[in-house]
Amino acid sequence: MKEQLQDLIIKSLSDLIAKGLLSELPSKIRLDHTKDKTHGDYATNIALVLAKKIKSDPKKLAQTIVDQLGESALVKKTEIAGPGFINFFLSDESSNAVINDIIDSGDSYGMSTIGLGKSVLLEFVSANPTGPLHVGHGRGAAYGATVSNLLRTVGFKVDNEYYVNDAGRQMNILIVSVYLRYLALSGEKLRFPDNGYQGKYIIDIAESVFEMHGDKWRKSSSLVYKDVCKDGQQGGDKESHIDELIVRTRQLLGEGYEAIFRVGIESILGGIKSDLAEFGVNFEKWFLEQSLIDDGLAKISVDKLKKSGHIYPKDGALWFNTTEYGDVKDRVVVRDNGIHTYFASDIAYHLEKFERGYDKIINIWGADHHGYIVRVKASIAALNHDPNKLEILLVQFANLYRGGKKLQMSTRSGSFVTLKELRNEVGNDAARFFYILRKSEQHMDFDLDLAKSKTNENPVFYIQYAHARICSVFRQAVDKGIEFESQTADLSLLTEDSERALLKELSRYKSVIESSALQYEPHQLAYYLRDLATHFHSYYNICPFLIDDKKLSQARLLLITATKQVFVNGLSILGVSAPESM
RNA sequence: GCGCCCAUAGCUCAGCUGGAUAGAGCAACGGCCUUCUAAGCCGUAGGUCAUACGUUCGAAUCGUAUUGGGCGCACCA
The missing domain is CATH 1.10.730.10 (Isoleucyl-tRNA Synthetase; Domain 1)
Structure with missing residues (x-):
């Protein structure tokens, strides 16, 4: 209906141009549903916009446009109102037509072909597999899944993707956390590090390790902690403490280290997958960061940047001159110890995404990653792809309140409300709806007491x-x-x-x-x-x-x-x- | 200090990218169940759109400044 009305207006304007009364069509014609029924069904402000250009009275111009429109079966009457709006009152037949349209189309009513033939890669959630999803991740999950559904409805071919950060230091911290809990289960007395993952789920994983392997990897805690520096609360440095524990554990365990990693990642990732599936959030692909490293893609990407002259050495590390693309400082891609940074993986990942040939690539990130946008776009441009193809949507944090108090969320400390808990308490429907009810860039207050106790609201x-x-x-x-x-x-x-x-x-x-x-x-x-x-x-x-x-x-x-x-x-x-x- | 996001009714938020008298829900007050589910409907009250300038026919919406809040500024991921 709207399209037909729009065509009618365009025709009228074109006729006026032919008569020399107008010079050109406006770049777009706004035709809005009216808020107030006394304004009819649709209203347009074109007369106001055009009058400004040709410096004439908007009301007069509106009248000229209306006169040119002539009669149509579509429209019962038109009115010129306010400063120069043209209001359209649809004929009963044309407004009733929507009913039959809906009935005829059924489940496919609302679908369109706007995105037909265009493919989209939509990456979202991508939470680190170091623990279960918490309510903060839920917002990204609900938002991403719904955006995906919407894009599909208007004709885009959308692939949902989850980027799994299964490499790097945090994974090592996870393994050590599990191992130390495992030792405790085996009967060792030890002090759990400040910087380890404190959550109960770590103990659960340690239990599965114990069930599968018995005390095969038990070492005395004095051996594990031998020569390891003091932890933060003991007056030392908590970062060095955990790093030294990682090195030590790796040495002592040999292949057992990898085995514990397997149990840990499978348990956590498996939990995330089923959690999301139950939440109605599905992914075409789970992309492993480790695969980029195994395939040497991170190295290849850095080499490509090197070839195009964007890399320079400094202080033993390799730097990417992102400042050339508006970043506030250059960024390290390969550390002085020869290991590439997370950023290097991410460059490789985005390059890989671009090479898959999508028409549009969308990333949904937590707002805390906004500082990252410039450098990722820089890498795309430096590798001769169009950065405008990449759209990054930021989702602001959901602040959780319980008993009127704001909750601090931290995976490390284990103090968080999981998505699963939330779903169990308020139901999937309410959770999905509540999450997307707020504009994504709007900070959101999620009052758990309200969501739980007064679900009828x-x-x-x-x-x-x-x-x-x-x-x-x-x-x-x-x-x-x-x-x-x-x-x-x-x-x-x-x-x-x-x-x-x-x-x-x-x-x-x-x-x-x-x-x-x-x-x-x-x-x-x-x-x-x-x-x-x-x-x-x-x-x-x-x-x-x-x-x-x-x-x-x-x-x-x-x-x-x-x-x-x-x-x-x-x-x-x-x-x-x-x-x-x- | 620099950058990004935000500020609208007592509370939580919309406001269709510059349009007509700024709207919902909750909370408050007053009505509506012998007839299709009262988890509903109808009505009342509630606002200097953070503040100040500016842009123009017209600003909650765009620009500048100020105030106040969130987040980010690693050879962590």
């Missing part, structure tokens, strides 16, 4: 309830022996204010999907569904559906059938279920 129930109510009406219809024939319904009978309002709200769905998808803003859809539910609940309270006037009843049933379909489609994009009864 969560707007997701309000929407689901609307859907369940519609289902209930149809169950009653069956009980009463009322047959519903969607083909015979006469939509012109829908004349009540509340049903016109609901119908108008339904007609917004497609543009909401489009806008949510292209702006990566799932919250727009969430808010839309809530508004739709409001219109429905209001309608429900005013107009009965199962009534003696058979024709009117059929028309109303058709309207709520379409409404139900939009709920189903919209909720499915959000990853929220549409229960038939509540």
Whole structure:
């Protein structure tokens, strides 16, 4: 409908250009759904925009444009209002057309071809596999999965990907943490390092190691701690303490070190995978950082940068001159000990992503990584790819509150609420919905007490309830022996204010999907569904559906059938279920 | 100190990228269940859009400055 109206306006403007009354078409024509029904169904501000250019009275120009439009079956009437808006009132036939459109398209209503033929690589979550996902990761997971669904709905081919940081120092700290817990289980007395992973899950992993291997790798704790410097709380340095423990453990264990690593990563990554799957978040690919190292890609990428003259040695390390691309300082890619940095892996990873040939690459990062954007884009440019192909979406932290107090989240200290705990307490639907209800760049306060104790206040129930109510009406219809024939319904009978309002709200769905998808803003859809539910609940309270006037009843049933379909489609994009009864 | 994000009703947040009288939910107050689920509906009250300039027909939205909050500035990942 909107497209047809837009075409009409363009035609009118083109005719005016042909007559020499205008010089050029505006770059884009805004045609908006009106907020206020007295402003009709759609409104455009083109007269205001154009009048500015050609310095004429916007109201007069609006009138000229309207005159040129002439008659159309689409439009009942047009009005010029305010400073020069053109308001369009759709004819009943054209506004009713949305109903049949929804019914005919069914589950695919809302899909479009905007992204047809374009592929997107969407990387998100990518939490370090050093512990279970906590509620902070949940936001990225829900946001990413929903953006992915939205992009797919508008026609993009999207691959979801999780980058697993299974290499580097943190993995070693994990292994040592597990090993020390294992020693304790074997009967050794020892002091757990300040900087180790404190969570209970480490003990669980140590238990599986013990079950699988017995005390095969038991060493006396005096041997393990021999020559290791003092820990932070003992007046030493906690970083050196853990690093020396790593070296020591590796020496003592030999191949056992790798075996413990296997048990640890499989346990943690397995947990993350099932956690996300249960949350309705699925990935096409789990990309291992270690594979970049095994394939030598990190080294190859650094060599490529070297060849193009972006690398220079200093203080025994190799530096990438990212300042040339606007970074505040150059960055080390290979340390003086010959080991490449995390950044080097990331350069390789992004290069690899680009070489896979996607049209668009999107990374969803926690906002604490924003300082990283410039250098990653620098590496892309330096390797002769287009940095604009890479879009980085930042998700702000969710601050957790319990008992009115802000909780500090730290994987290291083991003090965090896991995503799984949250899902168990508030349910997947509420969690998915709550997470995306806030704009991603908005800081979000997640009050656990509220989410847990007063779940009825969560707007997701309000929407689901609307859907369940519609289902209930149809169950009653069956009980009463009322047959519903969607083909015979006469939509012109829908004349009540509340049903016109609901119908108008339904007609917004497609543009909401489009806008949510292209702006990566799932919250727009969430808010839309809530508004739709409001219109429905209001309608429900005013107009009965199962009534003696058979024709009117059929028309109303058709309207709520379409409404139900939009709920189903919209909720499915959000990853929220549409229960038939509540 | 430098950089990024943010500031809208008592609380939590929208505001369709510059449009018409700034909107929801919760909390508060008053109504609506012998008829399709009251997890609902209808109404009342609540705002100097952090502050000050500027840009123009028009600013919560854009620009500059100030204030206040979050985060980041490693040869960690």
